[in-house]
């Protein structure tokens with residue numbers, strides 16, 4: 001772990017809440033604006049609190065930033081599930097101009113070097129930090145950039161990603177909806193790149209465990225795999 005990954009850990013920012021949008025099923029997008037430019041790396045996450053709001057339960061949630069450092073608006077995306085937690089209920093009712101606090105961004109889920117092929121593996125809402133990475137890498141044409149996104153019913157951000165794929169021949173997107181399809185797609189990519197690529201894996205703890213064992217079976221070295229486990233799912 002490098003010290004630079006945790007540079008943001010002791011910084012808190014009062015963000016201006018801009019909007020909440022329901023996209024499909026129980027997926028929501030939340031946009032906010034920082035009061036000044038914030039230094040951070042694509043793929044990192046923050047710990048969010050809702051100052052002045054009273055509700056039961058844990059007062060904070062970790063969310064990856066789905067926006068990239070180049071974008072003006074900060075974006076997070078989440079799923080509410082069928083029983084919406086008090087935190088998310090409160091966040092969804094926020095009005096434009098209210099304050100949402102963020103500690104961070106920080107974390108290790110960042111681009112590791114400038115040359116290795118990139119394989120991004122996302123399960124469900126684990127696509128959030130991947131969006132951030134993909135926008136940061138969108139103009140890189142010197143190495144292959146593969147995304148395999150597994151989700152049952154809805155692939156968040158797939159429409160906008162298609163445009164990135166059309167503009168950059170190195171970007172390849174694969175969408176799958178079950179474990180077997182995922183395994184097939186991953187086997188094809190891992191057989192091509194093996195341990196020469198970095199593999200960026202994001203999703204629930206269970207999903208990470210399962211992908212890790214697939215990658216191990218495909219003989220990918222552990223040091224080439226970067227994980228972003230979404231504890232809490």
Ligand SMILES: Cc1cc2nc3c(=O)[nH]c(=O)nc-3n(C[C@H](O)[C@H](O)[C@H](O)COP(=O)(O)OP(=O)(O)OC[C@H]3O[C@@H](n4cnc5c(N)ncnc54)[C@H](O)[C@@H]3O)c2cc1C
Nearest residue numbers: 045061062063064077078079085125128229230231232233
């Ligand atoms: C680094 C990181 C990045 C994340 N990024 C995102 C993101 O971009 N989008 C997103 O939707 N979510 C993300 N999460 C998960 C997020 O923080 C919430 O835990 C998740 O959204 C569920 O929140 P909730 O309010 O719906 O449910 P909650 O009310 O928090 O709880 C749902 C269930 O999970 C259990 N639980 C809660 N916290 C934990 C924990 N830490 N460990 C084990 N069990 C727990 C609860 O007991 C409950 O049964 C991230 C988590 C981490 C650690």
